[in-house]
Amino acid sequence: MKESDEQLDEILYNLAFGDDLIAREKEIFSRLGKQYSSGELVVKEGDVSDQLFLVVSGSLKIVKDIGTEDEKAIALLTDGEMFGEMSYFDNLPRSASVVAATDSEVLVLDREQFDMIFQLHPKWTTKIIQSLSNRIYLAYLDLRNSAEILY
Amino acid sequence: MRYLIRGEEKKYQKGTVIFQENLPVSNAICYLVEGLVSGSIEQDGNILYKENIKKDNLIGITSNFVNRKKHLETVIALTDVKLYVWDKEQFINVVGIYQELAKLVISNLSRQLRNLNKILAKKETNNRDS
Numbered sequence: 254m255k256e257s258d259e260q261l262d263e264i265l266y267n268l269a270f271g272d273d274l275i276a277r278e279k280e281i282f283s284r285l286g287k288q289y290s291s292g293e294l295v296v297k298e299g300d301v302s303d304q305l306f307l308v309v310s311g312s313l314k315i316v317k318d319i320g321t322e323d324e325k326a327i328a329l330l331t332d333g334e335m336f337g338e339m340s341y342f343d344n345l346p347r348s349a350s351v352v353a354a355t356d357s358e359v360l361v362l363d364r365e366q367f368d369m370i371f372q373l374h375p376k377w378t379t380k381i382i383q384s385l386s387n388r389i390y391l392a393y394l395d396l397r398n399s400a401e402i403l404y
Numbered sequence: 405m406r407y408l409i410r411g412e413e414k415k416y417q418k419g420t421v422i423f424q425e426n427l428p429v430s431n432a433i434c435y436l437v438e439g440l441v442s443g444s445i446e447q448d449g450n451i452l453y454k455e456n457i458k459k460d461n462l463i464g465i466t467s468n469f470v471n472r473k474k475h476l477e478t479v480i481a482l483t484d485v486k487l488y489v490w491d492k493e494q495f496i497n498v499v500g501i502y503q504e505l506a507k508l509v510i511s512n513l514s515r516q517l518r519n520l521n522k523i524l525a526k527k528e529t530n531n532r533d534s
Contacts, residue, residue: 386469
């Protein structure tokens with residue numbers, strides 16, 4: 254494994270276990286990480302991209318129809334959560350926009366780096382499944398709250 | 405499929421209720437080896453969401469990973485089906501070993517979430533227009 258991969262590995266480990274980033278890891282963050290100010294657009298609905306994102310700090314909103322009268326926030330993402338996976342796996346345009354709800358730090362991963370996560374960190378797989386399951390559950394609750402019969 | 409290990413195979417006849425919404429979670433995550441099932445959620449006897457799930461997809465994940473003790477969906481066999489069944493611990497172990505299974509699981513969940521978001525968006529539009 255290359256040294257840079259080892260450092261990324263360490264960041265992912267610490268994210269998975271909730272530890273703070275240390276100085277050496279911040280060096281890697283400078284390579285793969287981006288900082289967003291509150292209100293800044295991170296992902297735009299309709300764009301095509303296979304990048305994946307991991308929240309290092311702060312919080313971000315998933316928003317449908319941003320900038321229109323139909324705009325709606327559908328989820329809030331915080332430390333350790335992932336977004337962008339839907340386009341990654343479906344190869345379809347982004348289904349929603351993502352906006353920084355607070356000043357935030359995010360790791361931006363390409364396919365190769367993401368595949369490395371699977372190989373090195375089984376715990377991350379579980380975390381992603383957990384995160385998606387929670388979002389599906391919230392969508393079910395939304396459906397129940399609206400209670401319009403669709404079938 | 406090389407990742408169908410550590411669990412057990414089960415067969416169900418057409419019409420069998422495999423999971424029942426609001427009954428205790430069965431601690432079973434299933435890979436659909438053969439056949440077709442439907443997954444749905446209901447409220448007051450009315451179906452709010454329904455999808456057909458084909459072979460080589462998974463069922464039972466969300467109910468096991470959300471911190472609730474009841475099934476979130478009803479799953480019914482639409483044909484005779486063959487399932488490969490893991491408990492949650494076995495599933496976490498196997499999904500951590502086989503990258504292709506992990507990607508299949510995340511792809512399944514992503515697709516379901518995308519479908520739900522589309523339905524919610526459609527419903528909001530309907531509500532606004534009515």
